[in-house]
């Protein structure tokens with residue numbers, strides 16, 4: 370009997386012939402921890418690890434991205450605890466300069482199609498973008514993976530999601546993600562491994578997949594897996610034979626068809642990411658700020674789009690536009706290509722790479738009553754501050770910043 | 785090591801609003817991100833449900849041995865272990881819900897905080913503060929108001945719980 374992508378990746382990492390519901394032990398290629406839960410991982414390893422606490426130091430590392438450089442003493446303490454531990458055991462730290470851990474892991478080709486990665490970041494299932502297994506777990510699990518190189522995992526049921534058609538002009542991968550969020554209430558995909566197919570999926574870019582996979586957590590899914598297409602294989606210099614795909618006779622619990630044909634820009638209004646409506650429905654909402662970045666929309670492609678749309682335009686008076694590249698290498702390319710200049714001249718604030726807007730990151734939070742359009746992935750109360758957050762794509766964020774109210778990219782003059 | 789049993793008795797905290805069990809209680813409502821830098825488990829109890837409307841006083845009123853009952857998708861959101869450890873710190877014995885966020889369920893099992901999943905749980909099946917009994921082996925919740933059948937705890941999850949946690953389990957392997 371054939372396997373789904375999830376079943377085949379788990380099988381190739383020691384799970385044997387596995388089926389949904391089985392609890393299996395799997396070998397983990399990359400074990401990571403980030404700055405906040407990292408200190409608890411360290412504490413757990415020190416308490417439980419014994420004489421030789423790290424299974425394989427070359428595959429075990431830390432990524433600092435939540436609060437970079439640390440702007441509270443507890444975060445600074447935690448980061449220093451981690452650095453000391455890492456020095457002692459010869460582990461690599463992608464320190465406060467590096468950027469969002471999950472992106473750093475992909476950029477350095479540490480995770481590759483078909484591989485397994487775990488870490489303390491709940492958005493590590495972003496690895497679905499490259500057709501790989503990634504899971505965020507708590508610090509006990511991650512400490513255990515540091516010590517033993519493995520984790521237990523309940524094989525999730527797989528469902529197939531076919532995206533029909535091609536999005537319309539001005540729509541981005543983010544709008545595809547919002548379509549999925551709006552179409553399913555988050556209990557339908559809860560606990561599922563979602564494999565995505567369709568005409569658009571065959572030609573989309575790696576950053577498109579990153580944008581969608583990074584919101585698997587909000588969709589309730591275990592992961593959103595994209596079978597690697599040409600663009601993804603080329604990024605890793607791999608052939609199809611080296612990646613993992615579902616067998617033709619794989620069994621799925623359900624198959625869904627969702628049309629993205631002629632899709633127009635969308636927003637998720639407060640208070641949750643499933644509250645999705647056309648941008649046009651909110652065109653009288655005035656905004657105080659816009660945020661472009663996060664693991665969802667902080668890639669070089671996102672920055673290029675933002676800069677292209679901002680070039681020669683100005684952010685509306687009284688509106689803050691915050692731009693946070695995902696990684697240091699994205700930042701560097703932005704500098705070389707003059708994108709920073711375009712964003713600066715338009716009136717944007719550009720910060721060092723990292724998570725930025727989430728979990729009290731370096732770009733600040735919103736105050737009570739403040740309205741923000743954000744390319745991030747969560748608009749739950751309190752997540753990006755006390756204000757109201759509307760989730761949207763880069764084009765919508767730029768157009769809203771320039772016009773001072775929620776607006777689609779098509780409303781910008783000359784676009 | 786603490787002795788584990790599959791049958792637990794305690795007082796039930798029914799988390800409800802307008803007569804319905806509250807669903808989608810996320811990790812920020814259970815343990816707000818403002819307190820993430822806390823690493824000492826004994827200091828986490830005071831923040832439990834500090835951001836869940838109507839239950840801000842939970843940490844002050846909960847008693848060791850209490851169990852928590854909620855709707856669907858309990859513990860969705862981030863991977864923070866704090867959202868499990870805050871209950872352990874208060875001596876909360878078990879969390880019962882229609883369903884759980886996947887990461888939350890793992891964290892709970894690894895810390896030997898039993899979670900009982902009962903998809904068929906009706907909104908008003910149990911009364912607030914009623915004395916109940918759960919049997920993790922059979923997946924049953926029972927009290928003066930009645931009895932309802934959930935998912936039995938089995939396999940690796942049960943082994944880890946009985947051992948008292950993930951590392952304890954690995955040491956005994």
Ligand code: SF4
Nearest residue numbers: 492663664724727728
């Ligand atoms: S950007 Fe936000 S959601 Fe993404 S990894 Fe960072 S903290 Fe998590």
